[in-house]
Amino acid sequence: DVKVTQSSRYLVKRTGEKVFLECVQDMDHENMFWYRQDPGLGLRLIYFSYDVKMKEKGDIPEGYSVSREKKERFSLILESASTNQTSMYLCASSETGDAYEQYFGPGTRLTVT
Amino acid sequence: AQRVTQPEKLLSVFKGAPVELKCNYSYSGSPELFWYVQYSRQRLQLLLRHISRESIKGFTADLNKGETSFHLKKPFAQEEDSAMYYCALGRLGGTSYGKLTFGQGTILTVHP
Numbered sequence: 001d002v003k004v005t006q007s008s009r010y011l012v013k014r015t016g017e018k019v020f021l022e023c024v025q026d027m028d029h030e031n032m033f034w035y036r037q038d039p040g041l042g043l044r045l046i047y048f049s050y051d052v053k054m055k056e057k058g059d060i061p062e063g064y065s066v067s068r069e070k071k072e073r074f075s076l077i078l079e080s081a082s083t084n085q086t087s088m089y090l091c092a093s094s095e096t097g098d099a100y101e102q103y104f105g106p107g108t109r110l111t112v113t
Numbered sequence: 114a115q116r117v118t119q120p121e122k123l124l125s126v127f128k129g130a131p132v133e134l135k136c137n138y139s140y141s142g143s144p145e146l147f148w149y150v151q152y153s154r155q156r157l158q159l160l161l162r163h164i165s166r167e168s169i170k171g172f173t174a175d176l177n178k179g180e181t182s183f184h185l186k187k188p189f190a191q192e193e194d195s196a197m198y199y200c201a202l203g204r205l206g207g208t209s210y211g212k213l214t215f216g217q218g219t220i221l222t223v224h225p
Contacts, residue, residue, distance in 0.1 A: 042199060048211070074197075100162065
């Protein structure tokens with residue numbers, strides 16, 4: 001059973017703070033993804049990675065960066081949090097052979113005040 | 114550019130009634146289409162994909178390339194079908210492989 005875990009379920013940060021969101025998967029998946037989920041907008045891809053130290057921009061990468069130093073871990077970094085980054089953040093992973101069947105984490109609800 | 118549109122934000126039906134969740138897409142290539150579902154207090158998960166052409170939990174979806182649609186249907190809705198449903202388009206080729214474009218989502222409520 002695939003397990004994707006995210007470091008925090010809820011997070012409250014102040015404007016300008018550097019924020020780290022961590023995601024770990026235990027199924028040796030090559031691909032990992034970060035999305036944000038907003039009402040009326042659905043899920044939007046921020047960044048994804050198809051291998052260690054590799055990353056690709058998604059549709060809304062501005063204001064975010066990522067790090068993948070180990071295969072099982074994919075971190076999302078908000079260099080200087082802003083109120084418009086208040087959202088639900090979802091991490092997902094998938095294997096190369098079936099990249100579209102993505103396994104999602106429980107999400108981190110980030111509030112930036 | 115690829116786009117997925119789910120025109121209904123909310124959809125309410127009574128138990129036993131047919132249900133159809135609409136999804137339209139725009140994509141210049143040959144698409145792969147998916148439906149993802151998120152039940153209350155559960156994680157988002159894949160429900161079905163067009164290429165498998167199978168029924169999952171009584172749901173089916175047919176890809177209509179002429180109308181660029183991939184509507185999700187079930188003849189007799191159950192209360193446990195209440196959830197958020199997302200239609201998603203898979204982008205093919207090169208570094209786009211594995212990237213999904215999601216629609217806005219439809220909240221389905223099935224009343225007893």
